[in-house]
Amino acid sequence: MLSAINNGFARLTDHPDFGKLVLRLTFGILLLFHGAAKIEHGVGWIARLLTAHGFPTFIAWGAYIGEVVAPAMIIIGLLTRPAAFIIAVNLAVATLLVKTGAIWSRTDVGAWALETEALYFFGGLVIMFLGAGKYTLIRNPRLQ
Structure with missing residues (x-):
């Protein structure tokens, strides 16, 4: 009986491309809130942190790429894997x-x-490894 329930549920929910879309939309939209804060308040405080650690201040502009541009790319499915990689690197740098x-x-x-x-x-890494799925602006037909 449990096997029949499991099999029936699996048939109803076996939509990996839709799951990838939900993951991309959730991840991208939630990360855009962080990007909106950078747009509203700027990245001056990040530049000061970079200077304190001996890095050039222009790197602070990368926050816009990692928290505005890359999430937007993930949402629409444009160069999803590179965008997800950028987000993972951005988060690693921000955390450090x-x-x-x-x-x-x-x-x-x-x-x-x-x-x-x-x-x-890790969400960025997961999206990077999974790819965008079929609901995307540009697909790599070789990987589909």
């Missing part, structure tokens, strides 16, 4: 700049202090 000391910390509710950063980083 802002929250390095929180690697072993937990929040007041018991969550890992880097939970959000990890979700975005």
